[in-house]
Amino acid sequence: MKKLTTTMAALAAPALLAVSAAPALAAHENQTVELMTEFTELNDSGGSGNAWAKVTGNEVWIKVEVQGLLEGNPHAQHIHIGGAGECPDPNMEGSGFEGAIRTTDAIDSYGAVRVSLTGNDADTSEAAALDVANFPADGTYTYERTFEVPNEVGQALHRGEGVVVIHGVDHNGSGEYDGEQMSDLDDSLPSEATDPALCGAFEMGQMSAPGGGVATGGGSTAGTENAGLIAGGALLAAAGAGAFALNQRRRTDS
Amino acid sequence: MSLESNSRGRGGFALTALAVLALLVGVVLVGFGLGTQRPDPPSPTEAAAGPSPTADDDTSDDSDAGSGDGASEDTSGSTAEAEASPTATESATAEPSESEAEPTVQALDPSEPVEVRIPSISVTSPLHALGLTDDGTLEVPSGDRYHEAAWYDGSPTPGEAGPTVIEGHVTGAGGVESIFFDLGALEPGDTAEVDREDGRTVIFEVYRVDQFAKDEFPTVDVYGPTSEPELRLITCGGEFDEAAGSHEDNTVVYARMVEG
Numbered sequence: 001m002k003k004l005t006t007t008m009a010a011l012a013a014p015a016l017l018a019v020s021a022a023p024a025l026a027a028h029e030n031q032t033v034e035l036m037t038e039f040t041e042l043n044d045s046g047g048s049g050n051a052w053a054k055v056t057g058n059e060v061w062i063k064v065e066v067q068g069l070l071e072g073n074p075h076a077q078h079i080h081i082g083g084a085g086e087c088p089d090p091n092m093e094g095s096g097f098e099g100a101i102r103t104t105d106a107i108d109s110y111g112a113v114r115v116s117l118t119g120n121d122a123d124t125s126e127a128a129a130l131d132v133a134n135f136p137a138d139g140t141y142t143y144e145r146t147f148e149v150p151n152e153v154g155q156a157l158h159r160g161e162g163v164v165v166i167h168g169v170d171h172n173g174s175g176e177y178d179g180e181q182m183s184d185l186d187d188s189l190p191s192e193a194t195d196p197a198l199c200g201a202f203e204m205g206q207m208s209a210p211g212g213g214v215a216t217g218g219g220s221t222a223g224t225e226n227a228g229l230i231a232g233g234a235l236l237a238a239a240g241a242g243a244f245a246l247n248q249r250r251r252t253d254s
Numbered sequence: 255m256s257l258e259s260n261s262r263g264r265g266g267f268a269l270t271a272l273a274v275l276a277l278l279v280g281v282v283l284v285g286f287g288l289g290t291q292r293p294d295p296p297s298p299t300e301a302a303a304g305p306s307p308t309a310d311d312d313t314s315d316d317s318d319a320g321s322g323d324g325a326s327e328d329t330s331g332s333t334a335e336a337e338a339s340p341t342a343t344e345s346a347t348a349e350p351s352e353s354e355a356e357p358t359v360q361a362l363d364p365s366e367p368v369e370v371r372i373p374s375i376s377v378t379s380p381l382h383a384l385g386l387t388d389d390g391t392l393e394v395p396s397g398d399r400y401h402e403a404a405w406y407d408g409s410p411t412p413g414e415a416g417p418t419v420i421e422g423h424v425t426g427a428g429g430v431e432s433i434f435f436d437l438g439a440l441e442p443g444d445t446a447e448v449d450r451e452d453g454r455t456v457i458f459e460v461y462r463v464d465q466f467a468k469d470e471f472p473t474v475d476v477y478g479p480t481s482e483p484e485l486r487l488i489t490c491g492g493e494f495d496e497a498a499g500s501h502e503d504n505t506v507v508y509a510r511m512v513e514g
Contacts, residue, residue, distance in 0.1 A: 065474075208408045209474075
């Protein structure tokens with residue numbers, strides 16, 4: 001898995017600093033809630049992934065991991081709030097390409113965009129929902145950022161609400177966003193660019209999840225404990241072989 | 255001339271015999287040394303590993319993988335407690351114990367774990383509680399309790415809804431085997447038993463054993479919320495990185511409560 005996208009790599013230094021400062025929020029006097037979700041594939045996007053967020057007051061740290069979406073094209077990503085607070089049935093008949101689900105088709109399920117998960121220190125409000133230049137543009141990426149949200153968004157997240165939706169599906173397999181149908185969100189973009197590819201409804205975490213792997217190893221078992229035995233044996237065998245050869249030669253010489 | 259040749263011949267014979275003996279003993283020693291070399295910790299088999307860390311939900315029914323055993327050893331009588339079941343678990347509780355042990359069990363009230371047993375790899379260990387370090391990673395057993403398993407006290411207690419996290423070392427200093435050395439050898443259907451402070455024992459059945467690179471540890475997959483009581487047993491595995499002084503992977507065993 002690639003750790004950072006080209007977009008992420010192009011992040012301005014301040015954004016990187018913000019990301020690395022993320023784990024410092026535990027000491028906040030407000031309670032921290034953890035939210036997690038495994039994504040459901042929509043529109044046969046071929047993708048998978050998950051999201052993990054920690055929300056303290058109105059400060060949100062979020063990490064989104066995505067695999068298998070269209071390479072080299074931006075994937076708009078948002079937290080939706082409202083509606084039924086859930087993802088649509090992947091088999092629902094939509095208004096898009098050959099029945100594909102378009103973003104507005106499932107608005108009753110996941111509600112409206114309230115957070116735009118942009119990079120580059122860009123705006124994270126709904127106003128940036130189609131800020132194409134600042135979304136990850138790889139098929140496989142890890143996105144991580146800490147930012148502030150408005151009060152009502154913070155409160156909704158504290159209640160465990162929120163649905164993460166990742167957009168951008170190459171229905172016709174052309175390798176880019178194209179096709180006749182234009183987006184239901186912006187008629188200057190192909191519908192492929194904004195159709196939902198992955199969806200995950202947040203669930204309240206059941207623990208403060210540990211970060212990273214676990215250091216439960218002490219030492220290598222790789223071949224050192226019998227070193228003396230092996231070395232001694234090898235020496236003896238070599239000496240024996242040498243003496244044998246030497247002796248044979250002496251006998252032959254005589 | 256012939257005498258000298260003879261004596262040299264006899265001496266030569268003795269020397270040859272000695273040389274051959276030395277060679278044989280040497281080879282035997284090397285063979286023994288290599289043969290008794292401590293092996294690497296076992297890695298999970300392909301079959302035991304899950305499809306991918308991103309599977310939506312674990313709807314796969316493992317009830318044919320040894321759950322019959324679980325049902326037959328139901329002697330605890332704990333299933334009689336049919337209090338407050340908002341979900342459709344009543345039927346499972348009401349059924350006689352001959353019925354398949356469905357993955358749907360009733361969650362218990364909190365009570366901290368005190369001992370874990372994994373019969374198929376002969377593990378029995380007292381449990382102590384550990385938290386997170388300052389950098390947010392899981393604390394690991396140390397000092398006098400280095401070779402004991404530990405429960406992450408931020409995770410649910412065994413029998414509560416959600417994944418109970420229990421960890422143990424795979425090796426200690428110098429590569430000696432530690433409490434979870436054989437964890438990677440577990441197979442779906444194996445069981446783990448956890449005793450609680452309140453005297454109850456929760457039995458979990460393994461449904462998946464997997465190994466992940468530490469730098470790609472699937473946090474949501476391992477620690478993410480589950481609707482029922484589950485268990486995660488975690489240790490190290492894979493190649494030992496001499497430079498970093500640690501194993502490159504984590505072995506994770508996924509189990510769900512079948513009895514308690």
